[in-house]
Amino acid sequence: MSIAPSAPTLKDYRGDVNTWCPGCGHFGVLAALQRALVNLKIPPHEVINVSGIGCSSKVPEYMRSYGFHSLHGRALPIAQGAKMGAKDLHVIVTGGDGDGYGIGGNHFLHAVRRNMDITYVVMDNGVYSLTKGQTSPTSPLGFVTRTTVYGNKERPLDALSVAIAAGGTFVAQGFSGDVKRLTEILERAIQHKGFALVNVLSPCVTYNKVLTYDYYKEHLVTVEEPFPTREEAIRFVKEHRGLVHGILYVDPETPDYQTALGYELRTREIPEGPMDEALLRELEEEFR
Amino acid sequence: MELAALEWKVGGQQGEGIDSTGEILARTLFRYGYYVTTYRQFESRIKGGHTDFKVRATPTPTHFHGDKVDILVGFDDETLPVHRSELKPGAVVILEGDGTKVTEEDGYTLAVFPLKAIATELGNPLAKNMIALGITGGLISLPREAFYHFIEEQFKRKGADVISSNKRAVDRGYEIAQEHLAHKVKTLPAREIDPNRLYLSGNEAIAFGAYMAGLTFLSAYPITPASEIMEWLAAKLPKRGGAVMQVEDEIAGITFAIGASFAGARAMTTSSGPGIALKTEAIALAGESETPVVVVDVQRAGPSTGMPTRHEQGDLNHLLHAAHGDFPRIVLYPSSVEDAFYLAAEALNLAEIYQTVVFLVSDLGLGMNKQTTPRFDPRRVEIRRGKIVSEEEAKALGEFFFKRYRLTEDGISPRPLPGNPYAVALTSSNEHREDGHIDETIEARNAQMEKRMRKLTGLRIQNPFYVDHPDAATLLVAVGSARGPVEEAAAALREEGYDVGTLFLQQLAPLPVEELRTLLVGRHVITVEHNYTGQLLGWLRRHLPIHEHSTAITQYDGRPFFAERIVREAKERIADEHRAERAHA
Numbered sequence: 022m023s024i025a026p027s028a029p030t031l032k033d034y035r036g037d038v039n040t041w042c043p044g045c046g047h048f049g050v051l052a053a054l055q056r057a058l059v060n061l062k063i064p065p066h067e068v069i070n071v072s073g074i075g076c077s078s079k080v081p082e083y084m085r086s087y088g089f090h091s092l093h094g095r096a097l098p099i100a101q102g103a104k105m106g107a108k109d110l111h112v113i114v115t116g117g118d119g120d121g122y123g124i125g126g127n128h129f130l131h132a133v134r135r136n137m138d139i140t141y142v143v144m145d146n147g148v149y150s151l152t153k154g155q156t157s158p159t160s161p162l163g164f165v166t167r168t169t170v171y172g173n174k175e176r177p178l179d180a181l182s183v184a185i186a187a188g189g190t191f192v193a194q195g196f197s198g199d200v201k202r203l204t205e206i207l208e209r210a211i212q213h214k215g216f217a218l219v220n221v222l223s224p225c226v227t228y229n230k231v232l233t234y235d236y237y238k239e240h241l242v243t244v245e246e247p248f249p250t251r252e253e254a255i256r257f258v259k260e261h262r263g264l265v266h267g268i269l270y271v272d273p274e275t276p277d278y279q280t281a282l283g284y285e286l287r288t289r290e291i292p293e294g295p296m297d298e299a300l301l302r303e304l305e306e307e308f309r
Numbered sequence: 310m311e312l313a314a315l316e317w318k319v320g321g322q323q324g325e326g327i328d329s330t331g332e333i334l335a336r337t338l339f340r341y342g343y344y345v346t347t348y349r350q351f352e353s354r355i356k357g358g359h360t361d362f363k364v365r366a367t368p369t370p371t372h373f374h375g376d377k378v379d380i381l382v383g384f385d386d387e388t389l390p391v392h393r394s395e396l397k398p399g400a401v402v403i404l405e406g407d408g409t410k411v412t413e414e415d416g417y418t419l420a421v422f423p424l425k426a427i428a429t430e431l432g433n434p435l436a437k438n439m440i441a442l443g444i445t446g447g448l449i450s451l452p453r454e455a456f457y458h459f460i461e462e463q464f465k466r467k468g469a470d471v472i473s474s475n476k477r478a479v480d481r482g483y484e485i486a487q488e489h490l491a492h493k494v495k496t497l498p499a500r501e502i503d504p505n506r507l508y509l510s511g512n513e514a515i516a517f518g519a520y521m522a523g524l525t526f527l528s529a530y531p532i533t534p535a536s537e538i539m540e541w542l543a544a545k546l547p548k549r550g551g552a553v554m555q556v557e558d559e560i561a562g563i564t565f566a567i568g569a570s571f572a573g574a575r576a577m578t579t580s581s582g583p584g585i586a587l588k589t590e591a592i593a594l595a596g597e598s599e600t601p602v603v604v605v606d607v608q609r610a611g612p613s614t615g616m617p618t619r620h621e622q623g624d625l626n627h628l629l630h631a632a633h634g635d636f637p638r639i640v641l642y643p644s645s646v647e648d649a650f651y652l653a654a655e656a657l658n659l660a661e662i663y664q665t666v667v668f669l670v671s672d673l674g675l676g677m678n679k680q681t682t683p684r685f686d687p688r689r690v691e692i693r694r695g696k697i698v699s700e701e702e703a704k705a706l707g708e709f710f711f712k713r714y715r716l717t718e719d720g721i722s723p724r725p726l727p728g729n730p731y732a733v734a735l736t737s738s739n740e741h742r743e744d745g746h747i748d749e750t751i752e753a754r755n756a757q758m759e760k761r762m763r764k765l766t767g768l769r770i771q772n773p774f775y776v777d778h779p780d781a782a783t784l785l786v787a788v789g790s791a792r793g794p795v796e797e798a799a800a801a802l803r804e805e806g807y808d809v810g811t812l813f814l815q816q817l818a819p820l821p822v823e824e825l826r827t828l829l830v831g832r833h834v835i836t837v838e839h840n841y842t843g844q845l846l847g848w849l850r851r852h853l854p855i856h857e858h859s860t861a862i863t864q865y866d867g868r869p870f871f872a873e874r875i876v877r878e879a880k881e882r883i884a885d886e887h888r889a890e891r892a893h894a
Contacts, residue, residue, distance in 0.1 A: 024709060025730030037746045066730045069572065074738075081735055082746055085710070087727035088735040089571055090747075091564075092594050098561040102568025102576070105526055105552055107727050110572070131557040287550030288525040289573035289726065293694055296521045296654070296687035304517065304545075305684060308507040 029064045031055055036083040046223030046234075047077050049197030050144050054113070055084060056200075057207035069112045071100035073120035076151050077144035077223070080115035094124030097132045097141065101278075104137050108279055108286045111211060112139040119149045122158040122178050129180075133187040133216055138277040140210045140217045143180065144197070146225035147232045154228035161231055179263055182255045184218045190272040191217035192254070194265055196241060197224070198234045206268060215277040222266075241266040312497045314367045315343075315449060316397070317380045319441070320388030324356035327384070330438040331362030333459045334445060335679065338366040339508045341455060342500030344681040346793070348374040348674070348869060353533070353617040359387040368500060372645050372680060373793025376871040380448060382441045384424075401493050403444055405437065411489050418493055420444075422485060428478055433471070436478035443482015448490060449497040453483050505684045511649045511675035511790075514682070515605060516541035518653030519577055521685070523692045525551035526574040528565035530558055530584060533617050534673040535607040538579045559587035563604065567591060570601045571736055573726040575657055575694075577603040582611045582624045589632040592666050594738050596636025599714070599722065599761065601660035601695075605653075605669045607676040610867045619867025620673040622789055622839040628668045629818055629848060635758070637765045639663065640818035642670040644775065644792040646680045648815060654690040655770055662695035663764050664724060670817070672839070674790030674869050689771070696723040703731035710734070710744040716756055720764030765819050773821040776828060778803070778810030783833040783883055786812045788845055791870060795837050798875035807883065814845070822852050833886045834859040837875055841865045858886065 026033050034055040041047050058068060068086035072078035074093035081088025087110070091099045100114045121129055121143045132141070148166065149155040155168040159180070164173040184192045191213040195203035203221065210217035222241075224234050244267030248254035254270040279286060317334060321327045328349060339345045343366035352358035365375040378395045381388065381402045389402060396402070396417045406421035413419075422444075424437040439460070446453055456479045464471045486494065509517070516538045519527075525546065529539045543553040551574075556565050562578045570576040580588065585606050595602045606628060610621035628640055639659050643649040653669060660667040703711060703725060713734035715722040722743075725732030735745030740757060742748035776784075777799070787795045792813045802809040812828060834855050836846040843861030850856055862878045864870055 024704075024707065024733070064730070066728060066733050069727050071568070079747075081737075085733060087733060088737075088745070089568070089598070090735065090737040090739060091567075091598070092590060092738055095560065095564045095591065095594075098556065098564035099568035099571070102526070102528065102565035102570075102574075103572040103727070104568075105554070105565070106569040106572025106574035106576075110728055127557055128561060131561070282547075282552065284547055285550055286552060288552065288569060288575075290550065291523040291525060291575050291692065291694060293692050295691050298687040301521055301685060301687050304520070305507055308509040308513065308517075 025066060026064050028062055029059055031059055033065055034058060034085050036085045039083050040079070041076060042227050044226040045076070046146060046197035046225065047144050049200045049203065050077070050142065050221050050223055051080060051083055053195070053200045053203035053207055054080070054115070054142065056204045057211060060204070060208055061211060063111055067110050069100070069103050069107060069110050071096045071103060071112065071114050073116040073125065075117040075120045077115060077117040078120060094120055094128065096120065097125055097128040100139050101132060101135065101137045104139055104279070105286065106288050113211070114139060114141045116143060118143060118145040118147065118159040119157045122180055126158070130183070130187055133184050133189045133218070135278050136188070136190055136215045136275060138214050138216070138279065140207070140219065142207070143218070143220045144223040145220050146223050146229055147177070148225050148229040150225045150228050164231060179258065180218070180220055181258045181263060181269060185251050185254050185270050188275070189218055189270065190215040190275050191268070192270045193217070193219045193268040195219055195221040196237055196266050197221055198237060199266070202266070209268060213271070215275065237264070240264040243267055244269055247271045310495045312379070312449060312495045315365070315380070315497055316375045316378050317364045317445060318361055318378045318392060318395070319382040320359060320361035320392060321384030323351060323354065323358050323360045325384050326435070326438050327360045327362050329463065330442060331364055333456065333463065334442060335364045336459055336508065337451070337455045338364065339681060340502065341451065342502045343367060344370050345508060346371055346374040346678070346680045348678050350868070351618050359385060359391065361388065361392070366497070370681065371793065371797070373797050373872065374678065374869070376873050380445055382445065384437070401448060401490065403441060409489065418490070420490055427481060431474060431477050431481060433474040433478065436475050439475045439478035440482040440485070443479040444486045444490070445482070446479070447483040447486025448494055450494060451497060453479060507682050507684055508679055509646060509682060510537070510677060510679045511643070511646050511671050512537040512607065512677060513541055514646045514649035515653040515669065515671065518650035519657060520545055521687070522654035522657045522690065523575050524577055524657060525549065526566065526569040526576040527578065528554045528556050528569070528576070529562045529579045530556060532581045532584050534609055534677045535579045535581045535605065537677070538605060538607070559584040560591065563588040563591040563602065566602050567595055567600050571727070575661070576601070577605065577657065579605040579607070581607050581609050582627070583614060585624065585627065585631065593632035593634055593636060595666040596632070596638065596761070597634070597738050597740070598736050599664040600736065601664050603656045603660050603667045603669055605671065608670065608672040616867045620790070620839060620869055621865065621867060622672050622791065623844065623865070624670070625817070625840070625844040625848065628670060635762065637663070637665050637762055638818055639665065639667040639765065639768065640670060641667065641770065642788045642815055642817055643675070644787070644789055644813040644815055645682070646675070647682045648772070649675065650685050651690055651771070652815065658690065658693045662693060662721070663768070664695065664721060665764070670789065672789045696721055698723045698725045698729065698732050700729055700731055703729055706731070710746070712743040713745045714741060714743050714757060714760070716743060716760055720760045720762070720766070722760070768819055769821055770816050773814070773816035773824070775813045775815070776810065779828055781810030782808040783835060783879070783886070784810045784812050784829065785835050785837055785875070785879065786814065786845065786849070787837045788814050788817070791837050791839060794870040794872040794875055797872040798879065801872065801876050802879060807880070809879065817848065820848070820852050825849070826853055829853055829855050832858065833883065835879055835882050836861040837870065839864055839870070
């Protein structure tokens with residue numbers, strides 16, 4: 022453990038005392054993310070972890086790095102802004118299905134198509150947990166919660182297909198019950214130059230008795246290699262009702278947003294002191 | 310006969326080139342040595358609907374486009390009826406119509422010409438506006454070459470034919486003025502040109518000021534009347550490695566800016582009332598997380614979508630209170646195009662120095678209209694970024710979790726930029742302890758709340774207000790673009806022997822209460838504001854015991870004040886105040 026390690030260890034990434042429920046799927050996601058960063062030899066000060074609000078959004082509390090525990094549903098725009106401010110740092114967004122696909126749904130769509138070089142880890146448990154068990158955008162049909170007393174009438178959002186169809190350049194799904202594979206997926210997502218969505222099936226042991234570890238272990242189908250086309254990837258996701266596990270689609274060709282800008286961002290370089298008089302006089306010509 | 314000043318207006322249907330016609334005359338008069346102020350009125354549609362453009366040229370500086378009209382040019386049927394009441398005695402009205410007819414009406418000369426047909430004869434039906442400009446030039450004996458320059462500039466891309474046909478159109482206008490309106494010709498004498506003058510709008514001044522103050526990131530969503538700020542910067546910021554992003558919605562507009570600022574950029578977002586409403590959640594985030602951000606509100610008429618292209622100052626209550634919870638905020642409101650430049654620069658400094666949200670308030674009248682303004686002084690506002698922790702400082706502290714929200718006496722905690730190897734820190738919207746981690750204990754909550762609320766104590770910008778005749782019995786108080794008509798109304802009242810002064814407030818929060826107490830308490834205060842309820846008066850009354858001797862002149866029709874109306878109403882209010890005083894005695 023050191024303040025500024027060149028070769029970080031898991032201890033360097035250890036954050037505050039964890040308050041998740043025992044058995045929570047998010048422990049696996051946090052462990053996989055920390056391992057992926059250690060394996061990639063990225064030190065904590067080169068990571069910005071932005072989250073929204075919810076159980077999963079507490080990752081910046083529990084993982085040491087530059088963190089911004091922000092607003093419900095707004096992690097993606099804050100993270101993209103942060104990437105515009107600090108282009109050389111790794112920006113990782115952690116949050117839940119309600120945060121990302123519910124209140125943040127619009128930001129999600131636009132983040133996918135904008136293709137900024139950030140990694141978005143959605144810890145998907147199909148339920149709102151921190152508010153004590155209401156239905157979420159990924160809750161199964163018929164799911165009974167405090168707000169869907171007669172069963173959920175809305176079909177779950179297929180975020181994987183949406184992301185692939187919207188032009189996502191890296192779309193994967195992990196499972197918090199398989200930390201080894203999740204670590205590998207996250208390593209590749211972080212290395213991907215562009216927007217990487219990693220939806221992680223992460224059971225809530227307190228409020229979701231349907232989407233459990235056992236249910237996933239029984240039903241998940243593994244994807245060994247990404248599909249060559251978007252159509253094939255979506256077809257596979259649909260065929261298996263989203264119960265897939267692995268990297269579904271990668272497009273290494275489409276440039277990330279900052280490359281597409283065509284110039285080098287220097288948004289942090291702001292010299293203090295008097296205004297640049299020569300520049301001022303030059304620009305004033307427009308108004309003369 | 311010599312004219313000391315000129316007030317000119319053109320009206321027509323949107324899409325007829327009304328704006329560019331007005332702009333050419335305004336720039337011509339600016340380069341002829343005059344102080345020029347303008348006002349554009351338009352409807353919320355792309356083509357069609359009445360639009361008008363006012364130009365006022367004066368030999369001395371002013372912030373007001375004026376009440377009256379010497380020459381009115383109209384291309385549609387609405388121009389004359391809508392603006393007839395503004396005509397000065399002896400005014401000339403030039404209208405597009407069938408055939409040529411010059412008649413003397415009640416107090417004005419009505420001149421109808423088939424401008425479009427004449428332009429078509431000249432080979433360019435679009436040049437009818439140029440003929441009208443030529444007639445205008447003839448009526449005020451402006452050298453016709455004055456227009457040529459702008460024609461060349463304006464139609465550079467369209468080629469030599471277009472340029473020469475427009476020049477012919479201007480010449481034809483001069484001939485028409487000589488043939489039909491010789492008895493109305495006057496002379497607006499050329500003035501010495503002061504090279505230290507600029508001609509720009511409040512929106513341009515905010516963009517320019519922010520740019521000069523080191524702005525590197527702007528994220529926003531298009532909205533009238535604020536979009537011009539984003540558009541001006543979109544062309545400029547990439548040249549210094551900065552960026553303008555038009556993002557998916559207003560919420561993204563501010564949260565992108567907060568994210569960029571957190572990471573080290575100098576960031577701003579721009580909007581108008583309906584957009585600010587959507588941003589309020591993130592405004593509270595800036596307050597709790599202590600992230601610098603500048604939010605520009607170029608107000609338009611509300612509530613809700615209201616009148617998107619009309620003027621109002623109805624957002625003050627919102628800006629002074631927007632978002633839930635208690636947190637420190639700074640609210641600045643330039644009262645001229647010149648100050649829009651300096652306050653934009655100051656806003657960016659204050660956001661970073663105090664690590665909170667700074668509202669830079671403008672209004673459609675100030676934002677979309679141009680004024681002659683002195684050149685800017687680069688030494689007046691220096692770029693200062695506040696307490697940013699260096700690597701050396703952080704290393705010396707040796708903290709594994711850097712205390713981002715360190716308790717300090719002045720309430721401002723040194724801020725690390727991500728990437729600093731020795732200052733790994735957590736920024737949080739949740740209540741937190743010094744290292745940023747969630748903590749809801751009474752001790753942590755009180756310490757952090759008190760730290761945050763402490764930081765604006767004693768904040769005072771360079772010019773928190775402008776005051777003139779401060780010892781007068783009655784003070785007219787206004788913000789933003791109301792300054793122009795109020796200044797002229799006060800001058801007119803003084804000429805009639807009224808003891809009237811003015812105060813234009815630029816720092817609304819924190820309000821410079823002690824200085825205002827000296828100026829306002831015990832005096833008769835009249836606020837002049839563009840909203841129904843007197844929001845500025847309400848804010849002053851909340852902080853100062855002026856209730857019994859204060860009143861507001863309000864206007865909420867979406868149109869700018871006429872100085873005349875302020876004069877009339879101020880006299881009534883002053884009479885009321887005298888009556889009340891006598892009754893008291």
